[in-house]
Amino acid sequence: VGHGLTLLALVASVCASVFFTAVTSSGKSIQYAVGGWYAPYGIEILINPLTAIVMLMVSSITLIIFLYRLGDKSAPQHEAAPWYDAIILLLVAAIFGITQANDLFNLFVFIEICSISACALVAASKEGKAAEAAFKYLMLCTIGSGFVLFAIGLLYITTGYLSFGMVHATLLETWQTYPHVIYLSAIFFVVGLGIKAALFPLHVWLPDAHSAAPTTSSALLSGITVKAYLIALFKLLYLVYGPILLNELAVGKVLLFLGVAGVIFGSLFALVQAEAKRMLAYSTVAQLGYIFVGLGLGNAAGITAAVFQIISHAAMKATLFLVAGYFSSKGQKKLADYAGIGKSEPLMFGAFTLAALSMIGLPLLSGFITKWYLFHSAVQHGSYGVVIAIVLSGLLNAAYFLPVLWSGWFGGDRPYSPFRLSLTSLLPFSLCLLVIWLGVAPNTLLRILSVAVGQILRW
Amino acid sequence: MAKLVSNYPYVAAVALFGIGIYTILCDSNLVKKIIGTNIMSSAAFLLFVAAGNIRGGIAPIITESSGKYVNPIPAALILTGIVVSLSVNAFALALVVRIYNTYGTIDADFLSSSKGGD
Numbered sequence: 001v002g003h004g005l006t007l008l009a010l011v012a013s014v015c016a017s018v019f020f021t022a023v024t025s026s027g028k029s030i031q032y033a034v035g036g037w038y039a040p041y042g043i044e045i046l047i048n049p050l051t052a053i054v055m056l057m058v059s060s061i062t063l064i065i066f067l068y069r070l071g072d073k074s075a076p077q078h079e080a081a082p083w084y085d086a087i088i089l090l091l092v093a094a095i096f097g098i099t100q101a102n103d104l105f106n107l108f109v110f111i112e113i114c115s116i117s118a119c120a121l122v123a124a125s126k127e128g129k130a131a132e133a134a135f136k137y138l139m140l141c142t143i144g145s146g147f148v149l150f151a152i153g154l155l156y157i158t159t160g161y162l163s164f165g166m167v168h169a170t171l172l173e174t175w176q177t178y179p180h181v182i183y184l185s186a187i188f189f190v191v192g193l194g195i196k197a198a199l200f201p202l203h204v205w206l207p208d209a210h211s212a213a214p215t216t217s218s219a220l221l222s223g224i225t226v227k228a229y230l231i232a233l234f235k236l237l238y239l240v241y242g243p244i245l246l247n248e249l250a251v252g253k254v255l256l257f258l259g260v261a262g263v264i265f266g267s268l269f270a271l272v273q274a275e276a277k278r279m280l281a282y283s284t285v286a287q288l289g290y291i292f293v294g295l296g297l298g299n300a301a302g303i304t305a306a307v308f309q310i311i312s313h314a315a316m317k318a319t320l321f322l323v324a325g326y327f328s329s330k331g332q333k334k335l336a337d338y339a340g341i342g343k344s345e346p347l348m349f350g351a352f353t354l355a356a357l358s359m360i361g362l363p364l365l366s367g368f369i370t371k372w373y374l375f376h377s378a379v380q381h382g383s384y385g386v387v388i389a390i391v392l393s394g395l396l397n398a399a400y401f402l403p404v405l406w407s408g409w410f411g412g413d414r415p416y417s418p419f420r421l422s423l424t425s426l427l428p429f430s431l432c433l434l435v436i437w438l439g440v441a442p443n444t445l446l447r448i449l450s451v452a453v454g455q456i457l458r459w
Numbered sequence: 460m461a462k463l464v465s466n467y468p469y470v471a472a473v474a475l476f477g478i479g480i481y482t483i484l485c486d487s488n489l490v491k492k493i494i495g496t497n498i499m500s501s502a503a504f505l506l507f508v509a510a511g512n513i514r515g516g517i518a519p520i521i522t523e524s525s526g527k528y529v530n531p532i533p534a535a536l537i538l539t540g541i542v543v544s545l546s547v548n549a550f551a552l553a554l555v556v557r558i559y560n561t562y563g564t565i566d567a568d569f570l571s572s573s574k575g576g577d
Contacts, residue, residue: 105536112543116550123554128561132570135554139483142496142547149503149540150476156533157510 003070006085010063013092017056024052027451031102039103039163046102046164050307050452053445054099054231057311058224061318061431062092065219068322068427073329074214076124084124091117091220095228103162104152104240111148111232115141115196118225121217122209133212137205140195147192154185155240164239175245186251189236197229199255199292200262203285207269210284211277215325218277222284223318227310230291234306237295238456246298256296260389262289267396276324276335279400280317283359286393287313290370293386297377303453305373308445312358312366312438319355319431323348326424335404340412347421349408351428356401358435361394366438369446468509475502487567489558493551500544507533507540 024030029048038044047055066088069075076084094117097110119141123134156162158178159170175182195202206226210218237246246252266286273279287309294306326348332338342349358365371390378386438445463470479499483492511533519528559565 105539109539109543112547116547119550119554123557128558131554131557131561135489135551135558138547138551138554139492139496142551143480143483143499145543145547146476146479146496146499146503149500150472150506153503153506153510156507162532 002082002085006066006089007063009089010059010066010092013059013096014056014063017052017059020047020052021049021056021448024049025448025451027455029455040161040166043106044102044163045100047100048452048455049448050456051099053448053452054227054307054310055096057314058092058095058099058227061223061314062088062220064427064431065216065223065318065322068219068424069216071424072214072216072325074125074325075216076214080124084121087117087120087124088216088220091121091225095224095231098228098232101235102164104155104164104167105162107232107235108145108148108152111193111196111229112145114225114228115145118221121220121225122213124217125212125214127212129208130212133205133208137209140202140205144192144195147188147195151185151188151192154181154188158182158185164235167240168242171241171245175248182245183249186237186241186246186249187254189233190251190254193229193233193236194258197226197233198262198285198288200258200265200285200289203262203266206285207278207281210281210321211275215321215329218280218325219318219321222281222321223314226284226288227314230288230295230306230310234295234303238303243298243457252296252298254296255292256383256386259289259292259294259296260386262286262292263389263393264289264396267393267400271396271400274334274336276333276338277321277328279335280320280324283320283397283400284313284317286397287317287359289393290374290390293390294370294374294377297374297381297383297386299377299380300450300453300457301373301377301380303456304446304449305370305377307449307453308366308373308438308442309370311445312370312435315431315434315438316355316358316367319351319428319435320359322428322431323352323355326428338404339407340414342409343412344414344417345425346417347425347429351425351432353405353408354432355428355435356405358439360397360401364436364439366435366442368439369442468505468512472502472506472509475499475505487569489555489565489567490552492567493548493555496547496551497544500540504537504540507537 024047027049029046032045034043091114094110094114098107098114101107101110119134119138122137123131155167158181159167161167161170198206210222213221263286266282266289270279270282273282291306291309294302358367361367361371374390375387475498479495479502482495482498486492511530513527513529516527516529519531555565562570564570
């Protein structure tokens with residue numbers, strides 16, 4: 001019964017997101033004042049095209065991951081199962097809250113709920129090292145929250161408002177009076193949310209937390225949770241500070257530099273990992289780097305690439321983690337164990353292959369579209385170093401994925417087995433269809449994104 | 460210098476923030492790390508509350524004769540902040556109990572050295 005209710009709630013959230021996406025796809029926003037009190041006195045909720053598309057991504061991918069969870073032996077069973085389901089729902093609720101919040105303090109509260117439920121998802125594993133990884137994650141998350149709250153305090157002191165729109169309007173008028181305080185608050189936001197979203201030198205918690213967690217949690221954390229903090233950072237930078245102020249404060253340059261570093265070093269660390277889940281975790285650091293690069297470039301193409309990557313990486317990384325988790329539940333934890341696995345598990349390893357090729361950036365898959373837009377954006381921006389970094393990272397991605405794929409399909413000698421259709425093997429594949437759809441026909445999504453990005457840059 | 464003295468709550472907030480982060484990152488005792496998070500969030504709370512305070516202000520119940528009053532919004536926000544920090548504490552302490560049951564220690568240095576063994 002418990003699983004049924006959770007499923008019902010997730011299906012309902014998918015339906016709601018589809019509705020919101022349909023309503024807002026023309027560029028309309030929905031604003032709702034809780035209890036009829038408008039800002040600055042009350043709490044406002046804002047759903048714009050960007051919010052709606054992110055909500056749709058989060059709810060549908062969580063639904064697929066939750067279906068996988070029903071057959072996942074590493075996730076809590078029996079009496080602990082309802083609690084685990086409740087945490088998953090809490091996480092989705094917190095992410096919806098982050099995307100919809102229209103004032104600084106609610107954003108902070110939802111970020112905290114998201115952090116606590118994410119840590120609980122890591123700690124849900126029965127292994128002892130999961131508790132240790134969760135504790136490390138929780139401590140760094142708390143430091144991040146401290147920075148965010150301090151930055152909110154600084155903004156509140158200088159402007160006297162909490163609502164995004166009002167803070168933005170006041171900042172534009174008064175930022176020259178307190179340039180250091182405003183600059184400090186922007187840096188604190190970048191550091192605080194950078195810790196939670198694994199911005200390169202602050203990513204130290206991610207490999208432990210994501211690889212120690214149960215499979216369902218790893219997919220949720222790597223695919224969805226880190227994206228929530230990126231959305232929060234994105235909203236703060238572009239709705240609160242706004243493009244003009246960002247240009248003055250040079251925050252974009254910091255993000256660009258650290259993003260490029262993340263892309264390169266994340267891939268290098270991934271190259272030397274022996275355990276599949278750890279390799280995927282480091283590859284997440286690299287792929288998140290693209291999002292920071294896109295935000296740092298700050299032009300229309302860059303932001304489009306960043307948001308597109310948020311959605312496409314969620315699908316790719318969820319697929320990879322679900323497949324890696326499925327293999328590790330069969331005792332194949334190390335990449336060396338993957339030799340010949342494509343012969344015995346063609347459907348599962350097929351999904352892994354497609355998602356990995358998309359990560360490398362093969363045309364007709366969603367990863368390619370991100371890189372295409374990033375190239376476009378970097379050339380427009382005139383930063384050719386970024387172009388070189390993206391090419392290099394593509395090569396590095398190939399360097400750590402292709403040997404695995406090669407030995408999986410052609411190495412080892414295992415008996416060929418026919419396609420065994422089961423729910424567990426279909427789920428990663430359905431995520432893969434999303435990857436292919438986004439790669440072959442990205443226009444549906446790109447049209448909505450161009451409306452959303454146009455709205456933000458005009459502000 | 461005179462500016463720093465007259466704004467002493469903000470100076471205290473920044474100092475506490477630093478002490479908190481230092482404790483979280485550099486102390487090897489897990490419980491002390493949790494105390495560090497408390498010091499750090501207190502710093503942020505102090506920043507808010509100091510910003511809302513007006514010397515000589517009264518509670519914001521506005522009548523015809525009321526004069527200066529204290530801004531209630533920071534206090535209301537910090538109440539929420541305290542609840543959030545409480546729940547983080549409870550969760551962190553629960554994790555420490557589990558770590559102690561698994562490894563028999565709450566010292567981070569010992570944890571990382573025992574991990575190398577297995």
